[in-house]
Amino acid sequence: MISILNFGMGNIRSVQKALDYLGIESQVIKSEKQILESRKLIIPGVGSFRLAMENINNKKLFYPLNKVVLEKKIPTLGICLGMQLMAEESEEDGVTQGFSWIKGKIKKFQGEKFKIKVPHVGFNDVFFEKNNKKLYSGLGEKSHYYYVHSYRISYNECDCVSGWTMYGEKFVASIEKENIFGVQFHPEKSQSNGLIMLKNFAEL
Amino acid sequence: MLKSRLIFTLLMKNGSYQLSRNFNLQDVGGLNWIKKFYNFNAIAFSIDELIVVNVERGEKNVDLFCENLLTLNENCFMPIAAGGGIRSMDHAYKILNSGADKIIVNTPLVTQPKLVRSLVQTFGSQCVIASIDFKKYDDGKIEVFIDNGSKKIDQSLEEAVKNAHNLGCGEIYLTSMEQDGTGYGYDLNTLKHVVSISNLPVITSGGAGKYEHFVEGIQRAGASAVSTANLFNFIADGLIEVRETMIQKGLEMAYWDLGFYKTLK
Numbered sequence: 064m065i066s067i068l069n070f071g072m073g074n075i076r077s078v079q080k081a082l083d084y085l086g087i088e089s090q091v092i093k094s095e096k097q098i099l100e101s102r103k104l105i106i107p108g109v110g111s112f113r114l115a116m117e118n119i120n121n122k123k124l125f126y127p128l129n130k131v132v133l134e135k136k137i138p139t140l141g142i143c144l145g146m147q148l149m150a151e152e153s154e155e156d157g158v159t160q161g162f163s164w165i166k167g168k169i170k171k172f173q174g175e176k177f178k179i180k181v182p183h184v185g186f187n188d189v190f191f192e193k194n195n196k197k198l199y200s201g202l203g204e205k206s207h208y209y210y211v212h213s214y215r216i217s218y219n220e221c222d223c224v225s226g227w228t229m230y231g232e233k234f235v236a237s238i239e240k241e242n243i244f245g246v247q248f249h250p251e252k253s254q255s256n257g258l259i260m261l262k263n264f265a266e267l
Numbered sequence: 268m269l270k271s272r273l274i275f276t277l278l279m280k281n282g283s284y285q286l287s288r289n290f291n292l293q294d295v296g297g298l299n300w301i302k303k304f305y306n307f308n309a310i311a312f313s314i315d316e317l318i319v320v321n322v323e324r325g326e327k328n329v330d331l332f333c334e335n336l337l338t339l340n341e342n343c344f345m346p347i348a349a350g351g352g353i354r355s356m357d358h359a360y361k362i363l364n365s366g367a368d369k370i371i372v373n374t375p376l377v378t379q380p381k382l383v384r385s386l387v388q389t390f391g392s393q394c395v396i397a398s399i400d401f402k403k404y405d406d407g408k409i410e411v412f413i414d415n416g417s418k419k420i421d422q423s424l425e426e427a428v429k430n431a432h433n434l435g436c437g438e439i440y441l442t443s444m445e446q447d448g449t450g451y452g453y454d455l456n457t458l459k460h461v462v463s464i465s466n467l468p469v470i471t472s473g474g475a476g477k478y479e480h481f482v483e484g485i486q487r488a489g490a491s492a493v494s495t496a497n498l499f500n501f502i503a504d505g506l507i508e509v510r511e512t513m514i515q516k517g518l519e520m521a522y523w524d525l526g527f528y529k530t531l532k
Contacts, residue, residue, distance in 0.1 A: 251344060253523070255524050
């Protein structure tokens with residue numbers, strides 16, 4: 064049973080729909096008690112980092128999340144904003160502290176410097192690192208995933224990269240650190256490439 | 268590298284799906300037909316993105332459209348854009364809550380620019396697609412239309428493109444009313460012109476009838492995405508073959524294993 068955390072930042076239904084399609088049992092959760100009872104967790108989310116942290120803090124979810132992720136070490140997957148929250152801080156809309164489960168700061172793509180359009184929208188190549196790639200089992204050395212975001216973690220700033228993408232610069236597509244997983248792209252919007260990845264997570 | 272996109276567009280009117288030629292509609296079938304007999308799943312697994320447009324004339328039934336959208340996207344694991352008849356924030360929320368990732372606006376670009384700005388502010392640029400319908404005459408003159416192509420507006424095509432930028436939209440969905448449903452190919456000259464004056468990705472629509480047309484839209488005119496709304500031209504494995512043709516011709520396209528879906532159901 065996978066718990067999908069609903070903390071008011073959208074995108075819950077498409078994640079659950081993908082798990083349903085794969086025949087994987089899931090439940091949408093929102094309380095402290097439900098987090099503490101979870102055995103496997105997905106933290107989805109689209110939208111503003113600041114608003115997301117406000118919601119987490121107002122609902123007093125940070126303590127139980129730390130408890131299950133850092134102490135009980137349950138497998139946890141952050142998707143898009145959900146992955147960003149795992150990092151140290153974000154400069155979106157003023158500087159906001161994140162969970163600090165992984166190293167890295169969230170900064171905006173430098174559109175003018177690299178002559179790229181921001182937001183970064185569409186399918187792009189994700190190259191897998193040699194180690195740390197449990198989520199990409201069965202997908203070869205690279206795959207294509209759907210992105211829609213303006214903020215990213217720079218490749219060199221992170222110590223647990225499991226996949227990277229080139230968009231003007233090299234940035235972190237995904238992270239893996241023990242039981243903690245995160246993807247900047249949207250597996251639930253990436254056709255079978257994303258479904259395979261979600262299945263891998265479910266089978267951990 | 269960021270990939271080019273192949274998009275399928277469904278046109279819906281009063282719960283029934285439509286074939287359009289020069290914006291004249293013909294009923295083809297309801298939701299059941301689309302899901303069961305049209306083998307929509309096979310199509311949904313072979314495209315990068317789905318667009319669903321409510322093409323009902325006059326005041327549109329947003330609730331019925333949303334019901335359809337919910338059922339349609341059950342087995343869709345790609346981004347979905349939907350619109351047609353969005354006249355309020357409430358409409359946009361309804362559509363986004365029915366499984367759409369982006370919304371499409373056409374008439375409000377001209378009649379309700381404030382609404383478009385609010386949509387952009389609330390949901391972000393990447394969430395709002397500006398749909399521009401144009402007609403090109405034999406003498407080369409171009410006019411822009413709103414209200415399902417029924418009402419000519421004072422803006423030139425260049426002004427309409429600029430307006431989409433100014434309002435903060437994230438993409439342009441450009442439709443040639445003259446090419447629509449003909450199968451003669453996209454209006455490449457106009458498309459190329461719009462791409463050249465736009466900082467936003469341009470999705471081209473109207474006229475695709477052969478596999479090569481999709482390739483031309485990207486290679487010759489520079490579109491970011493190519494779409495077809497023709498329910499019959501690319502039936503069965505048609506869109507899979509379009510995709511293969513695009514890859515063979517050297518376009519960067521996303522790849523995924525279609526066989527995976529067969530292992531599930």
